[in-house]
Amino acid sequence: MGSAGVPVVVGLDNGGSSNNATVLTVDGRFLVDELVEIPSEVHAGPEAAIDALARALDGVLAHTGVPRELVRAVGLDTPGPASAAGVISSRGSTNFSEPAWRGFDVRGALERRLELPVTYHNDGNAAALYAHHVHFGADAMVRSSVSAIVGTGLGGGVVENGRVVSGAAGMAGELGHVHIPLTDLLAPDQPVPACACGFAGDVESVASLTAIERNLLPYWLGRYPDHPLAAESPARAARLVRGYGERGDELARAIFTQQAAAIGRLFTIAANFTDPHAYFVGGGVVEAAPEFRDWFLATVREHTTLREEQAAVAAFALVPDRDMAGARGVAIAALEALRGGSAPRPVMT
Incomplete structure (x- = not known):
């Protein structure tokens, strides 16, 4: 070895x-x-x-x-x-x-x-850096990217010229707490989602496992009261949603459409700040059957608004080897x- x-x-x-x-x-x-x-x-x-x-x-x-x-x-x-x-x-x-x-x-x-000597990054930054280097290979040190890593919360990272952007206080890349526009993302009677950090309407309040349990699933079960997930505890139901999504279940796909749309709106904001060469999505939401993860990434792309010049050069990809x-x-x-x-x-x- x-x-x-x-x-x-x-x-x-x-x-x-x-x-x-x-x-x-x-x-x-x-x-x-x-x-x-x-x-x-x-x-x-x-x-x-x-x-x-x-x-x-x-x-x-x-x-x-x-x-x-x-x-x-x-x-x-x-x-x-x-x-x-x-x-x-x-x-x-x-x-x-x-x-x-x-x-x-x-x-x-x-x-x-x-x-x-020990070098430190948070886990979202680390995954973002790896995705960047795998995707760009020999060009990694002259390319930029933004990653959204969906887990219990929403982490991520900004990479410029092959290196993580840390920021003055080390808080750069805390993408989960970026506020996004909610118009047409939420259903007309759907409450504004709250994040565990105290914010309302940030990306993590929609695109995270915690968001499914606390914000999205309670609303959608109200629309589908006879769904099998209604019989589960909130924590267990949240973890089972992805399996239903893989099978094309309407409730689950509605939840993941909102999550993908939230990430797309985050990437739209990133496009106007950093204009990266690539947008990566990672985490448990894409550790799924190929059809589901391809659908999810395509939905993120659909909800990312880029200028024509940006769309011509930007790539969308999944974080490998999660x-x-x-x-x-x-x-x-x-x-x-x-x-x-x-x-x-x-x-x-």
């Missing part, structure tokens, strides 16, 4: 239940083409979680046969909210709910534990950081 004597960087994707790890050689080859996971231990607190990340690194090195001394840097991603430097929000987050996590410097703690995208994305970021701002060149070969 390992490439004899070739230095590497390791990508670590931290989640609420598991850590996934990958290895990228400095000449741009991934040595892992599968999930290499262990429990993340995040609910046991920061100390246990940092130990688990260190074990994930050791495990993927053993898996690939790469000696520890060949590791030059590490990339880490976690769910947000967190600063660009890897400090968890002072209010905590869904995955980091224990008080000890509030304001915790997860990047710095891992760097001290491993005695290696479960591996985070670890791979931060491995790419770590390799770029290791290069130290040298002349841009493709990361992946």
